[in-house]
Amino acid sequence: MEFVLFSYFCIMNYADIILPLPLQDSFTYSIPPAMQAGIGVGQRVEVSFGKSKMMIGIVLNLHDTKPTGYAVKPICRLIDDAPIVTASQLALWQWAATYYVCPLGDVMNAALPSSLKDDSYRPRTETYVTLAGNLEPAKVGIVLNYLRRSKRQQVMFETYLEMSGFGRQAALTPVSKSDLLRMCSGTSAAFTALVDKKLFTTHEEEVGRLPISTVETCQPSTLSDAQQTALEEINISFNTHATTLLHGVTSSGKTEVYIHLISQTLKEGRQVLYLLPEIALTTQLTTRLQRVFGQRMGVYHSKFSDAERVEVYRRQLSDHPYDIILGVRSSVFLPFQRLGLIIIDEEHEPSYKQQDPAPRYHARSLALMLARHQGAKTLLGSATPSIDSYHLARQGRYGYVKLTQRFRGLSLPTVEVVDVRRLKFQHRMKGIFSQQLLDAMGKALSNGQQVILFQNRRGYANFLQCRTCGWVPRCDRCDVSLTYHRQHHHLSCHYCGAIYQVPDACPQCEGHDFGDVGMGTEKVEDAVHQYFPQARTIRMDIDTAHTRHAFEQIINDFASRRYDVLIGTQMVSKGLDFAGVSVVGILDADTMLNIPDFRSAERTFQVIAQVSGRAGRAEDGGRVILQTRSADSDTIVQAQHNDYEAMTATQLEERQAFHYPPFTRVINVYVRHRDAMRADLLAADMARLLRAAFADRVLGPDRPAVARVKSMSVRKIMIKIERNASPRAVYDILMKVQNRLMQQPSASGVQVYYDVDPM
Ligand SMILES: [Zn+2]
Ligand SMILES: [Zn+2]
Structure with missing residues (x-):
């Protein structure tokens, strides 16, 4: 009879499993008979991968096609009895893997908290207390008398009766051990004694870790x-x-x-x-x-x-x-x-x-x-x-x-553009602040108002340079100069995070005279102290606000006016509300504007508008002083007048002419190799193969702005694809090309990855 039932249901013998690996989309395993009734799509299973490694994967689908060419291993364990990834989630994972040209395992890694992938999650439990026997209210006095030699035990027992509502309610309120100990300032020893005396029993209960909001709720406020x-x-x-x-x-x-x-x-x-x-x-x-x-x-x-x-x-x-x-x-x-x-x-x-x-x-x-x-x-x-x-x-x-x-x-603040290039030409620019900005800051500070200074570069100087021969310290592993941080007196690589000592002497000419070039937030803070010694300053950049707590602390301190001047990178542009700010200084709008990227004008406009928005939340409006060497560029003029429509019109026209998004979709293909020459050759091969499929939609290969990161040489190929091209078709072509590249003997050690819709 059982046999008939089994053959009546459609039994699937194989399952494709997504594993959290940057390899192929899924791996096929066989389903042991005992698991067949329980297994389903979206559930987690444990499988062995490679020689002996055990891994947790997600069932992608069930089928009856025996894979050929290798011995199929059985699934070791079925972890869930219900799906942990829904059909709708799986569909989204598959869309993401295709659109962003990566294996499903990468998406799984991004999508699931890690202890769902290694099964290390343990529910938190708490010890609860109940009375060991039936206690009649009339007999409470006898028990307390019995405990008279230990005041601590007596108090704890009484506290428990009080907390549980004993004698007042039929069903007692559950009391946790930790709450009880806290209420009577009791000790674990006294508690254990009451358990040993068979007055208390304990049991474990599962409790959540999630914070429970105790805020009293109210209606949303009325809209304007x-x-x-x-x-x-x-x-x-x-x-x-x-x-x-x-x-x-x-x-x-x-x-x-x-x-x-x-x-x-x-x-x-x-x-x-x-x-x-x-x-x-x-x-x-x-x-x-x-x-x-x-x-x-x-x-x-x-x-x-x-x-x-x-x-x-x-x-x-x-x-x-x-x-x-x-x-x-x-x-x-x-x-x-x-x-x-x-x-x-x-x-x-x-x-x-x-x-x-x-x-x-x-x-x-x-x-x-x-x-x-x-x-x-x-x-x-x-x-x-x-x-x-x-x-x-x-x-x-x-x-x-x-x-x-x-x-x-509230009115929008006025944006005043200061032409730094002209001031420098006329020798009227002293240090990093224009007179206009100094005056505005001075006025605000003497009126008890606050100032925000925006400089989109952290550290003290962009780099150090030997004044004698021009030598600049660079990262050993990346193709980039090191940033000088004066606070810790060291040099750091903003690409790989490596820290270097400041050299005593120039390795090229043995000179000792180093100058610093460019300015970061640290240097700006120094300059503020120089002009306004009384001003209380605080910096907000990755160096000072690397944790959420530190970030919040800075925001709270500045909001409660413990500081007068906030100096920060783009972090200060993000939706923060400060009522006391009347002046915003943008020290150098050009660095952003000159980044060789089709979005740099858009980005610069957005940052200026967002940073400016921090001013003038006070009743009396506010001033934004924008220092720039490109005072007559379209973007700066548009930002000055907060003319979003004009900015988009200019940008859309340019992007249409040069086939950039939103008129096309950009995919950057990166080819990475430890050896710079091999990187060049393989990138050229890859570009040639891509041109065979995508023709003149392919640009490059080029060296990106930083062409070596963490000792790996990187080359970039750009593909501009029609907006209506099917992501699936594009994916298939890219995979085919990549496989052909990988088949070349010279391709060993190469890494290829894709950045779709790069930002
Ligand atoms: Zn030198
Ligand atoms: Zn580096």
């Missing part, structure tokens, strides 16, 4: 007329467009509009994913959202412990998932059951793109795909939208809603 109009327009837009762009000037109160949209979505019984570009921004926002949504919201990002992330992940699979997830880019990989809305705040931020390692994905692209799978709406929000999103909105592919009024009628 402009915000209310924007909300209504977004709702209308969602009727016809799954994706809508909210273009709202800095300080227009976009967050309030988001909160109302979230409320609406929750009322429809659907979930919300709220994406932010930076972990550091989550704290300010978490408090704000918890005031309205309380425990319905969970936070997910990499600064949480892995165990906490596993708990959020598992909770999203359970019957009681969070209704709202607030998180950074990796949250797009969480399981969602009924997603109704994705908000991508500051959608123009390059940090949404993962640079290294693969998958080099853009969270916005993945979020749009996730929304499509789940039938959800997506709202992109920014004061300076990316040209890509803006272009799609202009074409009518996205809805477009504009919010032009600053909150509480």
Whole structure:
């Protein structure tokens, strides 16, 4: 009878398993008979890989095709009885692997918290206390008398009775050992004695690690007329467009509009994913959202412990998932059951793109795909939208809603451009500050107001140079000069992180006279002290704000006016609110503008607009002093007038002429080898093979700006592909070309990887 049943069901003998390896998409294993009834797609299994290594993988599919050419190994263990990766997630993984040209294993690595991949997750347990026997309220006195020799035990027992509600309620309140000890300031010894005396028994209970919000919730605040109009327009837009762009000037109160949209979505019984570009921004926002949504919201990002992330992940699979997830880019990989809305705040931020390692994905692209799978709406929000999103909105592919009024009628600060080149020519530029900026700073400081200085380079000087012969210290492993950090008196490589001592003498001419060239945030801070000895200054860059805590500390200290001047890199441009800032100084807009990248003008405009937005949140408006050597360049003039439309018009025209995004899709192909000559030859081979398939869409190979990183020589080939080309077809061609390159005997030791839609 059993035999008949078995043959009635379709038995699959093989499973393709995704392993967290940067190799092929999946590996085939056989399914032992005992596992056949329980195994399913999305579940985790343990398999042996290579000679003896045990690994955890995800079942991608089940089939009956016996692989040929090698002995198939059986699956060792089935870990889950239900899928841990849903069908919808797997579909997203596969899309990401194809679009970003990487194996599924890379996507798995990015998508799952690590202890789901090595099975090291242990639930946290807590010891709970109950009475060992049946105690009648009338007999409590007898027990206390019995404990009279130990005051500590007596107090602890009494405290337990009080906490558990003994004598007052039928079902006693559970009391944890740690709570009990804390309440009576008791000792473990006294506790153990009460257990030994058979008065207490204990048991372990599983408890979560996730913080429980105790903030009392309230209604979202009332919207201004402009915000209310924007909300209504977004709702209308969602009727016809799954994706809508909210273009709202800095300080227009976009967050309030988001909160109302979230409320609406929750009322429809659907979930919300709220994406932010930076972990550091989550704290300010978490408090704000918890005031309205309380425990319905969970936070997910990499600064949480892995165990906490596993708990959020598992909770999203359970019957009681969070209704709202607030998180950074990796949250797009969480399981969602009924997603109704994705908000991508500051959608123009390059940090949404993962640079290294693969998958080099853009969270916005993945979020749009996730929304499509789940039938959800997506709202992109920014004061300076990316040209890509803006272009799609202009074409009518996205809805477009504009919010032009600053909150509480604040006005935008005026931007004053200072032509540093002319001042230098007239010998009127002393040091790094123009007189105009010094005057503005002096006035602000004497009025008790605050100043932000933006310099997009950390360290003291860009590099040191021997004044005698011109020698510049460089990194041994990377093709780049070292940055001088005066605070620690060392040189550091900003590519590989290596630290070097400052040389006593020049290795080339034995001279001792070193000069420093260029300026970083450290030098700016020195200069402020020189002109304003009383000013209290603080720096915000990766050196001072490398942890989330340090970042928050700086923000809080500056917001509570413990400092007068904040000097920072791009970190200061990201959505922070400071009421006391009346002057923003942008010391050198040119470095960004001169980066040889088709996005440099767009990026420069965005950073200037965002940094400027930090000024004038005070009642009396604010001033932005922009120092530049390119005062008459289109981008600087457009930034001065905050003319976003003019900037995009100029840029779109150029990009159309030169076939850049958003008119094409760019894929950078990198060829990496330890030997520089082999890198050159193999990159040339790769380019030749690519040209055979993509013709003149292929440019290069070229040396990237830094052509050697960590002792590996890197060459870059750029492919510009039509927007409507199928990602699957492109993927297939790239794989075919790569395989042909790899078959060459000279290819040993070569690494090939892809950066799709590079930022
Ligand atoms: Zn020298
Ligand atoms: Zn280096």
